[in-house]
Amino acid sequence: MTTEALYQELDDVNHSRDKRLYYANVVLENPGLIPKLLDILFMVDDKRSSKAAWVLEYLCDINLEAIIPYLxxxxxxxxxxxxxxxxxxxxxxxxxxxxxxxxxxxxxxxxxxxxxxxxxxxxxxxxxxxxxxxxxxxxxxxxxxxxxxxxxxxxxxxxxxxxxxxxxxxxxxxxxxxxxxxxxxxxxxxxxxx
The missing domain is CATH 1.25.40 (Serine Threonine Protein Phosphatase 5, Tetratricopeptide repeat)
Incomplete structure (x- = not known):
């Protein structure tokens, strides 16, 4: 999945725990998406930055060590x-x-x-x-x-x-x-x- 495709997918993330957890697991199952998630997170003036942050939070709640290569x-x-x-x-x-x-x-x-x-x-x-x-x-x-x-x-x-x-x-x-x-x-x- 490209950064642009992930960006589009994040449009489906909302305040529900289920959505955040779903996308956190998608990223964990495809660790190559972590740097793309961070790229979107650091588009700091974009509203999807927040959605990327929500997914990252859940990802780290599940497996904090997944962020190690990206510290x-x-x-x-x-x-x-x-x-x-x-x-x-x-x-x-x-x-x-x-x-x-x-x-x-x-x-x-x-x-x-x-x-x-x-x-x-x-x-x-x-x-x-x-x-x-x-x-x-x-x-x-x-x-x-x-x-x-x-x-x-x-x-x-x-x-x-x-x-x-x-x-x-x-x-x-x-x-x-x-x-x-x-x-x-x-x-x-x-x-x-x-």
């Missing part, structure tokens, strides 16, 4: 994603990558997710935290930065500053997630290092 492309361009409906699934993929990397157990991602990838994820997550992104990308970014902060010790103090600054202007969902983060700091689950 360079994904992390290099993820900061360009600006449509609200595309930011949420992309931010969730970032969170899933961080969870797999810092989680217990073995994962190929522990070798594949390089510092250059993590730095691009950090950059995008802070951009979503600081800009007018909706609450879901901010919540996923908060958790991603929380995890990355165990390695990049400068993240936690910066993130606390952002959360404190924006707390009173944000939604209830944002505040709830931020309060959980603040509680972790108080319980010294997070050690703030200079």
């Amino acid at each position: 360079d492309v994904f992390t290099e361009h993820l900061h360009k994603v600006h449509l609200d409906s595309a930011q949420r699934p992309v931010a969730k993929v970032c969170e899933n990558l961080a969870k797999a990397y810092y989680g217990k157990g073995t994962s190929k991602l522990k070798q594949a997710l390089l510092p250059k990838h993590k730095e691009k994820i950090i950059e995008a997550c802070f951009d979503w935290m600081l800009n007018d992104a909706k609450v879901a990308p901010k919540a996923y970014s908060m958790n991603t930065l929380f995890l990355l902060g165990s390695e990049y010790h400068w993240i936690h103090p910066e993130l606390i500053g952002v959360l404190e600054r924006d707390f009173h202007m944000q939604s209830c969902g944002y505040k709830a997630r931020a309060e959980t983060y603040f509680e972790a700091v108080e319980k010294q689950i997070i050690t703030l290092k200079p």
Whole structure:
């Protein structure tokens, strides 16, 4: 299937779990479609960018390691994603990558997710935290930065500053997630290092 054919197929993707799951499985069964899906995802001004993001999210939920060969492309361009409906699934993929990397157990991602990838994820997550992104990308970014902060010790103090600054202007969902983060700091689950 060509990129153009996949682009046309994505027109059938909607908010239903069944459609997203169906196309995620189509792409997983034909791994050569992953770079084409990413090409469409990074057509960031096109509405089908969001549909590609939805499929990528489900694909990564099923088999996160499928994205490993494309981490360079994904992390290099993820900061360009600006449509609200595309930011949420992309931010969730970032969170899933961080969870797999810092989680217990073995994962190929522990070798594949390089510092250059993590730095691009950090950059995008802070951009979503600081800009007018909706609450879901901010919540996923908060958790991603929380995890990355165990390695990049400068993240936690910066993130606390952002959360404190924006707390009173944000939604209830944002505040709830931020309060959980603040509680972790108080319980010294997070050690703030200079």
